[in-house]
Amino acid sequence: MKGIRVIDMTSVLSGPFCTWLLSTMGADVIKVENPAGDMARTSPPFEDDISLYFASLNRNKRSIVLDLKTDDGKIALQKLIKTADVFIENMRPGVRERLGCGEAELAQLNPKLIQASISGFGQSGSLSDRPAYDIIVQAMSGMMSINGPLGGPATRVGFSVGDIAAGLFAAVGILERLYRRDARGEHGAGVLDVSMLACQWACLENAFARYLNAGIVPEPIGSGHPSMTPFEVYPTADRDIVIALGSERDWPRFCAALELHQLIEDDRFKTDAARIDNRQSMNAILDRVLQTRGSEYWRDTLLAASIPCTVIENVKSIADSPLSQEYRAFSGVKTASGRDMRFVRNPIAEPGFKETAAPTLGQHTAEILSELGYSADDIARMGG
């Protein structure tokens, strides 16, 4: 996306995640902040006074501070918009109009501009005024209702799937509209209204397919599988492991690997259906055997028998493992204060893409105003 300029008036998570993705594919992302800055800059924890939350999401962007309550700020934004390919915002519906950058105004300034909005519930409709924290959207969408321990309460998904999914859908939508504009010469396809709620529904396509067409209401099932077992978490002498038998043909090999040959022909366990019925007695046997040895022994033994198995990893065990290096999981950046930080990579960016640290507030105000043709005096007046 080299040569594509994105004017980014998003904050916190959904929008910044989207524009981070675009930045790693070469887009020139200009983050427009008000004098107080993106609220995420105040999110703990901090290192060197930098919010790690903010630092992860705003790599590769330039920050310009514009006070849109002043004429100077408004005019500079208009000049920027004229140079842009994409405008993206995730303010509450209605706020952009009050800031002088409503859809019609921007389209008039730049008829070829792709305009994208991310909000909790879309730009119009009876929910559009509702606040839209990730947990609210997870609860309203049904996402929480299928997550959590078996038989237990609806539980928030541990990562901010409400925001992250919306950021991904927004990236898809922006790219599709850029394609139509630049590869097909289409006009007027430039507005994208991404609702976090609807993106959660799309992620729940299977749960809705079951209810809408068969009346089934899915509930939290912990780590188990509705129709296959073993396909779940087991204890060992140390860390827990996941064992996932995806085919009926796996059972004899699995039993042999555990030296439980007597189970192979046991009618209680010969099929998935039988094992589901007798899961408790099966798991009592498996738990006892698996707890005699450590997780790595069982992982290696079961994988050698072509049984899908893994230790349950966490961010520390992954980051400390040679696999994170082999798979180039992370990329390093140097902050303005000279500190080295590491974050995850965008897995579909070009492997050689070199990331830069998230900007300090207004770090590029002077640079960008200068590119727009402002004089040194004007820039000084505008706080650059």
Add this chain to the structure above:
Amino acid sequence: MKGIRVIDMTSVLSGPFCTWLLSTMGADVIKVENPAGDMARTSPPFEDDISLYFASLNRNKRSIVLDLKTDDGKIALQKLIKTADVFIENMRPGVRERLGCGEAELAQLNPKLIQASISGFGQSGSLSDRPAYDIIVQAMSGMMSINGPLGGPATRVGFSVGDIAAGLFAAVGILERLYRRDARGEHGAGVLDVSMLACQWACLENAFARYLNAGIVPEPIGSGHPSMTPFEVYPTADRDIVIALGSERDWPRFCAALELHQLIEDDRFKTDAARIDNRQSMNAILDRVLQTRGSEYWRDTLLAASIPCTVIENVKSIADSPLSQEYRAFSGVKTASGRDMRFVRNPIAEPGFKETAAPTLGQHTAEILSELGYSADDIARMGG
């Protein structure tokens, strides 16, 4: 994406979700199946002998059956590849080569082809042979380690985030490469290697940012927030609700809405930090009050006081609510057997896009072979 042809050799979930997204934006998706068909066709539950799992993911596609163990099948695939813009597969690394459609072969047949692969752990490296069910990837990536009840075990995320995230990243990558090819005239940018594992890491960007730069190892925290409260689930006289105070200024209005005026100036609860320290005594008070009335009363009362709040919905309560109609959550299709089915929409597709039912196995074999110039005799011989 009208006029973009996608040859889809994916099965089950990650790839079909990606190509469903592309289909809803107008791409011509040709699903190439072996004579046994996509394994997902056998996934319960069924309605009219149609797997709902399959039916949701394969809307708007055409199905051609090709036996790639025969010369007829191989040649027909080659002819198809020559007509295509995108090829996508999610077989285990190495399998496509055995089927005669390795990367080099396809590039030779069609140098402008965008080739995308989705796999558990990428096309190369020490993990590439590992089986990659969603739960395995969730466990290996750290995703499970931050999901589940507070203080409880790592729990699988209730929807198949390992597959869905990979499908979304693949869609982003395919669109970006199509853009470079068709809007920029770039050559040789055509291969995309999507690893489910790396996509999970990207979703965990915040968890990794904390560990890599501050040594914090996030764990399951249920539905709570690490630094804000109330920002969690509360019981009422009927269904549970989520209350999420996102700002310190919310507390006095929240107390007033609950008619707990005496708490406003209570030092135990005046700040987020104090409330985190005294969460148990605060929640004892809140639980008692909230259980005196039903969830809808509290939702409406708190929203009227500008306090973010929602009832925890499930797929049934959503589908049965007028909101799902107002927001056009679902689209209807008619199956080959004449049955009406409903599924979720792609939230970023054009609102007017009309979806068609998932194909029966080989439903379009004759049609597609005919388009490729095969005679009626040839088509009959090839099972069309």
